[in-house]
Amino acid sequence: MKISGSGHVVPILLAGLGFALASGQSFGKDPSPGLQDEAPSPAEDPQNDATVEAAEEHIAALREQLNMVRREHGPNGQALIAVLSELADAELAIGEKEYAAVRLERVVELIRQHEGRYTQSLMIPLLRLANIYMDSGQFERAISQLRYAQHLTHRRDGVYSLDQVALIEELARAFLGQDQSDEAQREMRLAFDLSRRVHGEDSLEHVPGMMRFAAWFRLAGEDRKARRLYLRSIERLEQANGPEHYSLIEPLTHLASTASRMGYYRAEREAALIRADHILNRQPGADTEDKAASAVRIGDFYTRLRQADDAELHYQRAWEILAASDDPRLDHSKIFSRPVVLNFPYSMLPDTRRGLIIHQDEVDVTYELDINADGKVTRVELVDHNGPTSLNRTLRKNAFALRFRPRIHDGQPVATDGYRMTESIRLESPVTRSLFMEQLREEMKRLATILRVTGRVR
Numbered sequence: 001m002k003i004s005g006s007g008h009v010v011p012i013l014l015a016g017l018g019f020a021l022a023s024g025q026s027f028g029k030d031p032s033p034g035l036q037d038e039a040p041s042p043a044e045d046p047q048n049d050a051t052v053e054a055a056e057e058h059i060a061a062l063r064e065q066l067n068m069v070r071r072e073h074g075p076n077g078q079a080l081i082a083v084l085s086e087l088a089d090a091e092l093a094i095g096e097k098e099y100a101a102v103r104l105e106r107v108v109e110l111i112r113q114h115e116g117r118y119t120q121s122l123m124i125p126l127l128r129l130a131n132i133y134m135d136s137g138q139f140e141r142a143i144s145q146l147r148y149a150q151h152l153t154h155r156r157d158g159v160y161s162l163d164q165v166a167l168i169e170e171l172a173r174a175f176l177g178q179d180q181s182d183e184a185q186r187e188m189r190l191a192f193d194l195s196r197r198v199h200g201e202d203s204l205e206h207v208p209g210m211m212r213f214a215a216w217f218r219l220a221g222e223d224r225k226a227r228r229l230y231l232r233s234i235e236r237l238e239q240a241n242g243p244e245h246y247s248l249i250e251p252l253t254h255l256a257s258t259a260s261r262m263g264y265y266r267a268e269r270e271a272a273l274i275r276a277d278h279i280l281n282r283q284p285g286a287d288t289e290d291k292a293a294s295a296v297r298i299g300d301f302y303t304r305l306r307q308a309d310d311a312e313l314h315y316q317r318a319w320e321i322l323a324a325s326d327d328p329r330l331d332h333s334k335i336f337s338r339p340v341v342l343n344f345p346y347s348m349l350p351d352t353r354r355g356l357i358i359h360q361d362e363v364d365v366t367y368e369l370d371i372n373a374d375g376k377v378t379r380v381e382l383v384d385h386n387g388p389t390s391l392n393r394t395l396r397k398n399a400f401a402l403r404f405r406p407r408i409h410d411g412q413p414v415a416t417d418g419y420r421m422t423e424s425i426r427l428e429s430p431v432t433r434s435l436f437m438e439q440l441r442e443e444m445k446r447l448a449t450i451l452r453v454t455g456r457v458r
Contacts, residue, residue: 055094062087078114081107088128097132104129118155122148130170139177146171162198165191169212181220188216204240207233211251214258223258227265230255244279252276253297266305273298288325292318300342300405308374312413319411336408339371339416343403363387366422367399373413375404383420395425 066083073079088103107125115121126149133142146167153163168191175184195209214229233251241247256272259265277294280286299314315336322332364386370379380399382392406413 052094055090059087059090059094059096062090076110076113078110081110081114084110085125088125092128092132097136101129101132104132118152120152120156123152126152130174134170134174134177137177139174142174142177143171146174160194160197162195164194165209165212168194169216172216176219185220188213202236204236207236210236211254214254218254218258226258227255230258244282246279246283249276249279252279253294256297256301269301273301288321288327289330292321292330295321296405303375303405304342304403306374306376308413311375315405315408315413316411319408323411332408339375339404339407339419341402341404341421342375343401362424363391363395364422364424365395366420369399369402369419369421370415370417371404371406371419372415373406375406375413377402377404379417 062083066080066087069077069079069083084103084107088100088107091100091103104125108122108129111119111121111125126145130142130145130149133139133145150164150167153161153167157163168187172184172187175187192209192213195206199205199209210229210233214226214233217223217226217229230251234248234255237245237247237251252272253276256269259269277298280291280294295314295318299311299318302311302314319332319336322330322335366383366385368381368383369377372378377400380396382395385395407416408414
Protein backbone atom coordinates (compact mmCIF):
# COMPACT_ATOMS: atom_id res chain seq x y z
CA MET A 1 0.00 0.00 0.00
CA LYS A 2 1.52 3.28 -1.07
CA ILE A 3 0.72 6.47 0.77
CA SER A 4 -0.81 9.26 -1.20
CA GLY A 5 -0.33 12.92 -0.48
CA SER A 6 -3.83 13.39 0.90
CA GLY A 7 -4.48 15.18 4.14
CA HIS A 8 -5.09 12.83 7.06
CA VAL A 9 -3.03 9.76 6.27
CA VAL A 10 -0.90 9.63 9.39
CA PRO A 11 -3.66 9.57 12.05
CA ILE A 12 -5.49 6.88 10.08
CA LEU A 13 -2.33 4.80 9.82
CA LEU A 14 -1.55 5.18 13.49
CA ALA A 15 -5.05 4.06 14.44
CA GLY A 16 -4.78 1.07 12.12
CA LEU A 17 -1.44 0.06 13.60
CA GLY A 18 -2.73 -0.11 17.14
CA PHE A 19 -1.73 3.32 18.44
CA ALA A 20 -4.09 4.38 21.23
CA LEU A 21 -4.51 7.94 20.04
CA ALA A 22 -7.94 8.15 18.55
CA SER A 23 -9.64 11.49 19.04
CA GLY A 24 -10.01 12.17 22.73
CA GLN A 25 -8.87 8.73 23.80
CA SER A 26 -6.89 8.66 26.99
CA PHE A 27 -3.27 7.56 27.31
CA GLY A 28 -2.93 4.35 29.16
CA LYS A 29 -5.72 2.60 30.97
CA ASP A 30 -8.68 4.51 32.29
CA PRO A 31 -8.75 4.26 36.09
CA SER A 32 -12.39 3.11 35.91
CA PRO A 33 -12.45 -0.65 35.31
CA GLY A 34 -14.09 -1.70 32.08
CA LEU A 35 -17.14 -3.90 31.75
CA GLN A 36 -15.21 -6.89 30.43
CA ASP A 37 -11.98 -6.48 32.40
CA GLU A 38 -12.64 -9.80 34.10
CA ALA A 39 -14.06 -11.66 31.10
CA PRO A 40 -12.10 -14.64 29.72
CA SER A 41 -9.42 -13.79 27.18
CA PRO A 42 -10.00 -14.77 23.54
CA ALA A 43 -6.68 -16.64 23.79
CA GLU A 44 -8.49 -19.23 25.90
CA ASP A 45 -10.81 -20.09 23.03
CA PRO A 46 -9.94 -23.56 21.62
CA GLN A 47 -10.76 -22.28 18.12
CA ASN A 48 -7.81 -19.93 18.48
CA ASP A 49 -5.39 -22.88 18.16
CA ALA A 50 -6.63 -23.58 14.64
CA THR A 51 -6.26 -19.90 13.76
CA VAL A 52 -2.64 -19.85 14.97
CA GLU A 53 -1.86 -23.04 13.08
CA ALA A 54 -3.26 -21.57 9.86
CA ALA A 55 -1.23 -18.38 10.42
CA GLU A 56 1.97 -20.38 10.89
CA GLU A 57 1.32 -22.27 7.65
CA HIS A 58 0.80 -18.95 5.87
CA ILE A 59 4.10 -17.63 7.26
CA ALA A 60 5.93 -20.77 6.10
CA ALA A 61 4.52 -20.26 2.58
CA LEU A 62 5.57 -16.60 2.59
CA ARG A 63 9.11 -17.47 3.67
CA GLU A 64 9.36 -19.94 0.81
CA GLN A 65 8.04 -17.26 -1.55
CA LEU A 66 10.64 -14.84 -0.20
CA ASN A 67 13.43 -17.29 -1.01
CA MET A 68 12.08 -17.73 -4.54
CA VAL A 69 11.94 -13.94 -5.12
CA ARG A 70 15.52 -13.60 -3.83
CA ARG A 71 16.72 -16.25 -6.28
CA GLU A 72 14.87 -14.61 -9.16
CA HIS A 73 15.53 -10.90 -8.47
CA GLY A 74 18.65 -10.96 -6.31
CA PRO A 75 19.15 -9.97 -2.64
CA ASN A 76 18.29 -6.30 -3.29
CA GLY A 77 15.48 -6.65 -5.80
CA GLN A 78 12.57 -4.23 -5.52
CA ALA A 79 10.14 -7.16 -5.70
CA LEU A 80 11.29 -8.18 -2.23
CA ILE A 81 9.54 -5.17 -0.66
CA ALA A 82 6.00 -6.49 -1.08
CA VAL A 83 6.83 -10.02 0.14
CA LEU A 84 8.80 -8.76 3.15
CA SER A 85 5.95 -6.40 4.09
CA GLU A 86 3.35 -9.16 3.90
CA LEU A 87 5.57 -11.50 5.89
CA ALA A 88 6.10 -8.85 8.59
CA ASP A 89 2.32 -8.40 8.87
CA ALA A 90 1.80 -12.16 9.23
CA GLU A 91 4.52 -12.46 11.88
CA LEU A 92 3.09 -9.52 13.80
CA ALA A 93 -0.33 -11.19 13.78
CA ILE A 94 1.00 -14.11 15.85
CA GLY A 95 3.27 -11.99 18.04
CA GLU A 96 6.64 -12.64 16.40
CA LYS A 97 7.67 -8.99 16.76
CA GLU A 98 11.43 -9.51 16.58
CA TYR A 99 11.18 -11.27 13.23
CA ALA A 100 8.74 -8.64 11.97
CA ALA A 101 11.10 -5.82 12.98
CA VAL A 102 13.94 -7.40 11.01
CA ARG A 103 11.69 -7.63 7.92
CA LEU A 104 10.53 -4.04 8.24
CA GLU A 105 14.05 -2.71 8.72
CA ARG A 106 14.97 -4.46 5.48
CA VAL A 107 11.86 -2.97 3.79
CA VAL A 108 12.96 0.53 4.81
CA GLU A 109 16.46 -0.15 3.49
CA LEU A 110 15.15 -1.40 0.12
CA ILE A 111 12.65 1.46 -0.32
CA ARG A 112 15.39 3.99 0.34
CA GLN A 113 17.62 2.23 -2.15
CA HIS A 114 15.02 2.11 -4.95
CA GLU A 115 12.83 5.19 -4.32
CA GLY A 116 15.00 7.57 -2.32
CA ARG A 117 15.28 8.71 1.29
CA TYR A 118 12.25 10.98 1.24
CA THR A 119 9.62 8.93 -0.57
CA GLN A 120 6.25 8.74 1.14
CA SER A 121 6.34 4.96 0.66
CA LEU A 122 8.53 4.85 3.78
CA MET A 123 5.73 6.04 6.04
CA ILE A 124 3.99 2.71 6.65
CA PRO A 125 7.10 0.62 7.51
CA LEU A 126 8.46 3.44 9.69
CA LEU A 127 5.26 3.61 11.71
CA ARG A 128 5.06 -0.16 12.02
CA LEU A 129 8.63 -0.27 13.27
CA ALA A 130 7.90 2.49 15.77
CA ASN A 131 4.92 0.51 17.03
CA ILE A 132 7.02 -2.62 17.54
CA TYR A 133 9.76 -0.70 19.32
CA MET A 134 7.25 1.02 21.59
CA ASP A 135 5.65 -2.28 22.54
CA SER A 136 9.02 -3.84 23.33
CA GLY A 137 10.27 -0.86 25.36
CA GLN A 138 12.90 0.23 22.81
CA PHE A 139 11.87 3.85 23.08
CA GLU A 140 15.03 5.39 21.64
CA ARG A 141 14.61 3.38 18.44
CA ALA A 142 10.89 4.25 18.33
CA ILE A 143 11.77 7.95 18.59
CA SER A 144 14.19 7.59 15.67
CA GLN A 145 11.49 6.07 13.43
CA LEU A 146 8.88 8.63 14.48
CA ARG A 147 11.26 11.53 13.84
CA TYR A 148 11.93 10.16 10.37
CA ALA A 149 8.20 9.86 9.68
CA GLN A 150 7.68 13.37 11.02
CA HIS A 151 10.31 14.71 8.64
CA LEU A 152 8.49 13.06 5.73
CA THR A 153 5.23 14.78 6.67
CA HIS A 154 7.08 18.12 6.97
CA ARG A 155 8.35 17.71 3.43
CA ARG A 156 4.94 16.77 2.13
CA ASP A 157 2.56 19.07 4.02
CA GLY A 158 4.71 21.64 5.81
CA VAL A 159 5.43 22.12 9.50
CA TYR A 160 1.90 23.06 10.56
CA SER A 161 0.01 20.09 9.16
CA LEU A 162 -2.50 18.34 11.40
CA ASP A 163 -0.88 15.07 10.36
CA GLN A 164 1.86 16.05 12.82
CA VAL A 165 -0.42 15.75 15.83
CA ALA A 166 -0.63 11.95 16.07
CA LEU A 167 3.11 11.60 15.45
CA ILE A 168 3.95 14.20 18.08
CA GLU A 169 1.74 12.46 20.62
CA GLU A 170 3.46 9.16 19.94
CA LEU A 171 6.80 10.89 20.45
CA ALA A 172 5.50 12.12 23.80
CA ARG A 173 4.62 8.56 24.79
CA ALA A 174 8.09 7.38 23.78
CA PHE A 175 9.79 10.12 25.81
CA LEU A 176 7.60 9.24 28.77
CA GLY A 177 8.69 5.63 28.40
CA GLN A 178 12.28 6.86 28.83
CA ASP A 179 11.28 8.86 31.93
CA GLN A 180 11.97 12.08 30.02
CA SER A 181 8.85 13.83 31.26
CA ASP A 182 10.03 17.31 30.28
CA GLU A 183 10.54 16.24 26.66
CA ALA A 184 7.19 14.48 26.67
CA GLN A 185 5.47 17.57 28.05
CA ARG A 186 7.11 19.72 25.39
CA GLU A 187 5.87 17.45 22.60
CA MET A 188 2.32 17.41 23.95
CA ARG A 189 2.29 21.19 24.28
CA LEU A 190 3.43 21.40 20.67
CA ALA A 191 0.58 19.11 19.55
CA PHE A 192 -1.96 21.15 21.51
CA ASP A 193 -0.66 24.48 20.16
CA LEU A 194 -0.65 23.07 16.63
CA SER A 195 -4.31 22.04 16.90
CA ARG A 196 -5.21 25.44 18.34
CA ARG A 197 -3.24 27.26 15.64
CA VAL A 198 -4.89 25.36 12.80
CA HIS A 199 -8.46 25.29 14.17
CA GLY A 200 -8.69 28.31 16.47
CA GLU A 201 -9.10 28.51 20.26
CA ASP A 202 -12.91 28.42 20.24
CA SER A 203 -13.37 26.10 17.28
CA LEU A 204 -15.33 22.88 17.56
CA GLU A 205 -12.54 21.19 15.59
CA HIS A 206 -10.14 22.01 18.45
CA VAL A 207 -12.13 19.87 20.91
CA PRO A 208 -10.30 16.61 20.02
CA GLY A 209 -7.02 18.42 20.68
CA MET A 210 -8.26 19.55 24.10
CA MET A 211 -9.46 16.03 24.87
CA ARG A 212 -6.10 14.50 23.96
CA PHE A 213 -4.21 17.07 26.00
CA ALA A 214 -6.55 16.43 28.95
CA ALA A 215 -5.78 12.73 28.63
CA TRP A 216 -2.09 13.58 28.71
CA PHE A 217 -2.54 15.61 31.90
CA ARG A 218 -4.29 12.63 33.47
CA LEU A 219 -1.35 10.42 32.57
CA ALA A 220 1.04 12.98 34.06
CA GLY A 221 -1.04 13.15 37.25
CA GLU A 222 -2.14 16.77 36.67
CA ASP A 223 -5.84 16.12 37.17
CA ARG A 224 -6.80 19.74 37.84
CA LYS A 225 -5.59 20.78 34.38
CA ALA A 226 -7.29 17.76 32.82
CA ARG A 227 -10.56 18.67 34.51
CA ARG A 228 -10.46 22.23 33.17
CA LEU A 229 -9.91 20.98 29.62
CA TYR A 230 -12.78 18.47 29.87
CA LEU A 231 -15.06 21.25 31.13
CA ARG A 232 -14.01 23.48 28.21
CA SER A 233 -14.62 20.63 25.76
CA ILE A 234 -18.11 20.05 27.17
CA GLU A 235 -18.88 23.77 26.90
CA ARG A 236 -17.78 23.91 23.23
CA LEU A 237 -19.78 20.79 22.33
CA GLU A 238 -22.89 22.11 24.10
CA GLN A 239 -22.66 25.40 22.22
CA ALA A 240 -22.28 23.66 18.87
CA ASN A 241 -24.55 20.62 19.22
CA GLY A 242 -26.94 21.23 22.11
CA PRO A 243 -27.11 19.82 25.65
CA GLU A 244 -28.06 16.22 24.75
CA HIS A 245 -25.81 15.44 21.81
CA TYR A 246 -24.03 12.07 21.87
CA SER A 247 -20.63 13.77 21.48
CA LEU A 248 -20.91 14.85 25.13
CA ILE A 249 -20.82 11.29 26.46
CA GLU A 250 -17.05 10.84 26.23
CA PRO A 251 -15.95 14.12 27.89
CA LEU A 252 -18.60 13.73 30.59
CA THR A 253 -17.36 10.22 31.37
CA HIS A 254 -13.72 11.34 31.46
CA LEU A 255 -14.64 14.35 33.61
CA ALA A 256 -16.28 12.07 36.18
CA SER A 257 -13.28 9.74 36.22
CA THR A 258 -10.78 12.60 36.54
CA ALA A 259 -12.68 14.26 39.38
CA SER A 260 -12.91 10.86 41.08
CA ARG A 261 -9.12 10.54 41.10
CA MET A 262 -8.93 14.00 42.65
CA GLY A 263 -11.10 12.80 45.54
CA TYR A 264 -13.68 15.57 45.51
CA TYR A 265 -16.24 17.31 43.26
CA ARG A 266 -18.67 14.57 44.25
CA ALA A 267 -21.77 16.36 42.94
CA GLU A 268 -20.00 17.11 39.65
CA ARG A 269 -18.94 13.49 39.23
CA GLU A 270 -22.41 12.18 39.96
CA ALA A 271 -24.07 14.68 37.63
CA ALA A 272 -21.62 13.94 34.81
CA LEU A 273 -22.15 10.16 35.01
CA ILE A 274 -25.93 10.41 35.20
CA ARG A 275 -26.05 12.92 32.36
CA ALA A 276 -23.82 10.76 30.14
CA ASP A 277 -26.03 7.75 30.93
CA HIS A 278 -29.17 9.75 30.09
CA ILE A 279 -27.76 10.94 26.76
CA LEU A 280 -26.60 7.45 25.82
CA ASN A 281 -29.95 5.84 26.53
CA ARG A 282 -31.73 8.44 24.40
CA GLN A 283 -29.69 7.47 21.35
CA PRO A 284 -31.58 5.21 18.94
CA GLY A 285 -29.76 1.94 18.48
CA ALA A 286 -27.26 2.63 21.29
CA ASP A 287 -24.78 -0.20 21.76
CA THR A 288 -25.80 -2.74 24.41
CA GLU A 289 -22.32 -2.97 25.89
CA ASP A 290 -22.05 0.81 26.11
CA LYS A 291 -25.37 1.05 27.96
CA ALA A 292 -24.40 -1.70 30.41
CA ALA A 293 -20.97 -0.13 30.97
CA SER A 294 -22.61 3.22 31.67
CA ALA A 295 -24.86 1.66 34.32
CA VAL A 296 -21.87 -0.14 35.86
CA ARG A 297 -19.88 3.12 36.06
CA ILE A 298 -22.67 4.70 38.09
CA GLY A 299 -22.86 1.61 40.29
CA ASP A 300 -19.10 1.78 40.84
CA PHE A 301 -19.41 5.46 41.76
CA TYR A 302 -21.92 4.69 44.49
CA THR A 303 -19.92 1.67 45.68
CA ARG A 304 -16.90 3.91 46.24
CA LEU A 305 -19.13 6.22 48.27
CA ARG A 306 -20.47 3.27 50.28
CA GLN A 307 -24.02 3.86 49.03
CA ALA A 308 -24.80 0.19 48.55
CA ASP A 309 -28.53 0.56 47.81
CA ASP A 310 -27.94 3.06 44.99
CA ALA A 311 -25.11 0.93 43.59
CA GLU A 312 -27.32 -2.17 43.58
CA LEU A 313 -29.98 -0.47 41.45
CA HIS A 314 -27.49 0.33 38.70
CA TYR A 315 -25.72 -3.03 38.82
CA GLN A 316 -29.11 -4.70 38.49
CA ARG A 317 -29.91 -2.49 35.49
CA ALA A 318 -26.61 -3.48 33.84
CA TRP A 319 -27.38 -7.15 34.49
CA GLU A 320 -30.82 -6.81 32.88
CA ILE A 321 -29.40 -5.00 29.84
CA LEU A 322 -26.89 -7.77 29.24
CA ALA A 323 -29.39 -10.54 29.99
CA ALA A 324 -31.62 -9.22 27.20
CA SER A 325 -28.75 -9.39 24.67
CA ASP A 326 -28.11 -12.39 22.44
CA ASP A 327 -24.48 -11.37 21.84
CA PRO A 328 -22.31 -14.28 23.10
CA ARG A 329 -19.53 -11.85 24.04
CA LEU A 330 -21.80 -10.23 26.60
CA ASP A 331 -22.40 -13.19 28.88
CA HIS A 332 -23.47 -11.41 32.05
CA SER A 333 -22.86 -14.50 34.21
CA LYS A 334 -19.15 -14.43 33.21
CA ILE A 335 -18.68 -10.66 33.20
CA PHE A 336 -19.98 -10.33 36.77
CA SER A 337 -18.60 -13.66 38.01
CA ARG A 338 -15.91 -12.19 40.25
CA PRO A 339 -15.19 -8.98 42.19
CA VAL A 340 -13.37 -6.11 40.44
CA VAL A 341 -11.11 -3.80 42.41
CA LEU A 342 -12.14 -0.15 42.08
CA ASN A 343 -9.39 1.65 43.97
CA PHE A 344 -5.79 1.21 44.97
CA PRO A 345 -5.15 3.26 48.13
CA TYR A 346 -1.41 2.91 47.74
CA SER A 347 1.08 3.67 45.01
CA MET A 348 4.30 3.35 46.97
CA LEU A 349 5.33 1.89 50.30
CA PRO A 350 8.45 2.50 52.41
CA ASP A 351 11.00 -0.29 52.63
CA THR A 352 12.67 -0.41 56.02
CA ARG A 353 15.37 -2.94 55.19
CA ARG A 354 18.71 -1.80 56.65
CA GLY A 355 17.26 1.70 57.02
CA LEU A 356 17.25 2.08 53.24
CA ILE A 357 14.59 2.97 50.74
CA ILE A 358 15.36 1.20 47.45
CA HIS A 359 14.75 2.82 44.06
CA GLN A 360 11.94 1.23 42.00
CA ASP A 361 12.06 -1.96 44.02
CA GLU A 362 8.73 -3.80 44.00
CA VAL A 363 6.89 -6.07 46.34
CA ASP A 364 4.68 -8.75 44.77
CA VAL A 365 1.83 -9.51 47.15
CA THR A 366 -0.78 -12.27 46.98
CA TYR A 367 -3.86 -11.66 49.11
CA GLU A 368 -6.78 -13.85 50.03
CA LEU A 369 -9.77 -11.65 50.74
CA ASP A 370 -13.36 -11.94 51.89
CA ILE A 371 -15.50 -9.27 50.21
CA ASN A 372 -19.06 -8.54 51.26
CA ALA A 373 -21.99 -7.63 49.00
CA ASP A 374 -21.21 -3.91 49.45
CA GLY A 375 -17.71 -4.37 47.98
CA LYS A 376 -15.98 -3.96 51.35
CA VAL A 377 -13.06 -6.16 52.39
CA THR A 378 -13.92 -7.95 55.63
CA ARG A 379 -10.97 -10.35 55.96
CA VAL A 380 -7.36 -10.19 54.73
CA GLU A 381 -4.82 -12.98 54.64
CA LEU A 382 -1.32 -12.36 53.29
CA VAL A 383 -0.73 -15.55 51.33
CA ASP A 384 2.71 -14.58 50.05
CA HIS A 385 4.92 -11.57 49.35
CA ASN A 386 8.60 -10.99 48.62
CA GLY A 387 9.06 -7.98 50.88
CA PRO A 388 10.33 -7.71 54.44
CA THR A 389 8.05 -8.77 57.29
CA SER A 390 8.06 -5.15 58.47
CA LEU A 391 5.64 -4.41 55.61
CA ASN A 392 2.99 -6.90 56.78
CA ARG A 393 0.96 -4.44 58.80
CA THR A 394 0.97 -1.81 56.05
CA LEU A 395 0.05 -4.35 53.38
CA ARG A 396 -2.90 -5.59 55.44
CA LYS A 397 -4.04 -2.04 56.13
CA ASN A 398 -3.99 -1.19 52.43
CA ALA A 399 -5.88 -4.37 51.56
CA PHE A 400 -8.64 -3.48 54.00
CA ALA A 401 -8.88 -0.06 52.31
CA LEU A 402 -9.59 -1.63 48.90
CA ARG A 403 -13.06 -1.20 47.47
CA PHE A 404 -14.53 -3.70 45.01
CA ARG A 405 -17.35 -3.95 42.55
CA PRO A 406 -19.00 -6.99 44.12
CA ARG A 407 -19.72 -10.23 42.36
CA ILE A 408 -23.25 -10.16 40.95
CA HIS A 409 -25.58 -13.15 40.74
CA ASP A 410 -29.11 -12.96 39.28
CA GLY A 411 -28.79 -9.19 39.26
CA GLN A 412 -27.95 -8.95 42.98
CA PRO A 413 -24.56 -8.13 44.55
CA VAL A 414 -23.33 -11.07 46.62
CA ALA A 415 -20.42 -11.72 48.98
CA THR A 416 -17.25 -13.51 47.87
CA ASP A 417 -15.05 -15.48 50.26
CA GLY A 418 -11.47 -16.55 49.61
CA TYR A 419 -10.89 -14.25 46.61
CA ARG A 420 -7.22 -14.26 45.64
CA MET A 421 -5.44 -11.40 43.93
CA THR A 422 -1.77 -10.57 43.30
CA GLU A 423 -0.48 -7.01 42.99
CA SER A 424 2.94 -5.41 42.53
CA ILE A 425 3.63 -2.40 44.74
CA ARG A 426 6.53 -0.09 43.98
CA LEU A 427 8.69 1.11 46.83
CA GLU A 428 9.94 4.64 47.24
CA SER A 429 13.01 6.19 45.58
CA PRO A 430 16.59 5.94 46.90
CA VAL A 431 17.44 7.80 50.07
CA THR A 432 19.65 6.54 52.87
CA ARG A 433 19.77 8.03 56.31
CA SER A 434 23.40 9.00 55.88
CA LEU A 435 22.72 10.61 52.52
CA PHE A 436 19.75 12.47 53.97
CA MET A 437 21.85 13.85 56.83
CA GLU A 438 24.60 14.86 54.39
CA GLN A 439 22.09 16.70 52.22
CA LEU A 440 20.59 18.35 55.30
CA ARG A 441 24.01 19.59 56.47
CA GLU A 442 24.75 21.05 53.01
CA GLU A 443 21.39 22.82 52.97
CA MET A 444 22.02 24.30 56.43
CA LYS A 445 25.42 25.59 55.27
CA ARG A 446 23.82 27.17 52.19
CA LEU A 447 21.13 28.89 54.27
CA ALA A 448 23.73 30.17 56.75
CA THR A 449 25.74 31.68 53.88
CA ILE A 450 22.64 33.43 52.52
CA LEU A 451 21.78 34.83 55.92
CA ARG A 452 25.35 36.16 56.44
CA VAL A 453 25.33 37.84 53.04
CA THR A 454 22.01 39.54 53.72
CA GLY A 455 23.25 40.70 57.12
CA ARG A 456 20.73 38.75 59.14
CA VAL A 457 23.42 36.66 60.86
CA ARG A 458 26.55 38.28 62.25
